[in-house]
Amino acid sequence: MKVTRTDILRHWDIGLVGALCATAAFIVPVLNAGTALTNPLHVSDFFVTLVGKLTCYSIVAVAMDFVWGYAGILSLCHGLFFALGGYAMGMYLMRSIGAEGMYRSALPDFMVFLDWKQLPWYWMGFDSFGFAMVMALVVPGVVAYVFGFFAFRSRINGVYFSIVTQAVVYAAMLLFFRNATGFGGNNGLTDFKRILGFPLREPSTRAALCAASGVGLGVAYTICKAVVASRAGRVLTAVRDAQTKVRFCGYDVVSYQLFAWTLSAVLCGLAGALYVPQVGIINPSEMQPSNSVEIAIWVAVGGRATLAGPILGALLVNGAKSWLTVAFPTIWLYFLGALFVFVTLVLPGGLLRAPARLAALRRLVARGAEMLRGVAARRSTSPAPGSVAVGKGQRP
């Protein structure tokens, strides 16, 4: 198939995501690990971890846009799915510390501190990396499926669904805060030493994790893009636009909603699992309701139902956040709110549709200017007052 210039222009969003994935998966790790410190192209270790983190957020943004932008389900608990994936990875990392913890025990430090004598049953198997990775995807998926099954079957939709999800993530946070729940309470899981035998302190391990995140983003984007382009994707957007009608077309709407919802949660789990070894900690603060709201803001800022836009949204909001939380620590949330209001009012289609929006605005301004010129011209040529003739023909 011949690729024309118009094809490239039409699919520039795919190119953009491809470039971002390549940056995280290849360019940044190579420039970090493959160049000397003195090389002007060298990328610092700090920057590698930053890119890796932002790439994980980007995966969440894509997953959120998939379920909100295309299936019309506004989730305010995607932070929970992200955290569940993170906890699964964190449990593996805790187990792989072995007896090198503070208490020199085979049990994780917090269990020794709580005077637990043996590993709880739900920690079994997490010394295997493969098992932990499967759980990082399966647990968020199962939680999402079970919750979604009851919610969608009862036809809870729109804002009601969003409110319930907000309650779910809050309840989960309270649950994980308890020491007795067995995930380290409010301290969470931390002090990780190595992953698959590689020390987490090593820059090369960090570079590899950043690369893995880049690959993860590519996988998540490809899956979502493929589903959206399939016939099922068109059914999903139809569910978003006119759910009742879809039902009367013979579709079991609940199964479509459950599919999109569960897939999105699984991708969040993947993001969480990639995130935790890079930041070195997972604790219940990831389940703060405001975190989940922020994910929705990334998507709204970037542009719903574009898949590529929310990645830009995640990068922009997090970039702004890291600067503003330092410059204006007490009032940075107001900036976030203002950004949300600005986007909603001025760029309702989000950043990715901003060029089209600006072109439309420019046309509007041009037309207004032309009309004003017309009025001015009519005034200057119109005869003295008292005359009947009005320059009708001079309107543009």
Place this chain on the structure above:
Amino acid sequence: MTAILEVDKIAVSFDGFRALDNLTLTLEAGELRCVVGPNGAGKTTLMDVITGKTRPDSGSVRFDGREITRLPENEIVRRGIGRKFQRPTVFPGHTVFENLELTVSGSKNVFHKLFSRLAPAERRAIDNALDLIGLASHAHRLAGLLSHGQKQWLEIGMLLVQEPKLLLVDEPVAGMSQSEIEKTSDILASLAGRHTVVVVEHDMDFVRSIADKVTVLHEGRVLAEGSMSEVQADPRVMEVYLGA
């Protein structure tokens, strides 16, 4: 002829208001039936009960000899009952072609839809429907950009590609111009025989132009049934309609 739909002693009430009052109605396969009646007579509620949107308080609906009263909406559609709503409801963000593709008969399973492509037979069905409703030249326009009349036809087309045995059509000509009404009655008349069609309509001229048989509803009950001229001569119908 065999009965395709048997509505038996259906009762529905909303907050004490009896929308349907032990209503009984039988449809023969292949007929084109018009249901008329003043506002609040229960016409739309009857459609809601048949399609599973409203659960009746008592009574039963049998389709093709099988009970469908308590089935979910999508299952009733799968058994072969298609419905066109009063307000045109198409998918505005999809093209005309995609609207038809969404409704074309076949598995509606999510995993089937994920991996399947449009089969040649499905494409033929869609092309036929496009020709019949006269929207072939609009196939790749967004459905939201169509005129009111075109949306109504698209919705009828969406019903057709579902290949239902029974079509329920609610006020197909409301808000249409005279030429659009004529085209709509042509489309509906061409469907009778192959499908059983029920049309709910206020427009009496339109009903006269298409109906073999008319059912008049009043206060949730069948008031009269027969050919248009028989029904019009019925004194009870005249009383309800003219207040005479």
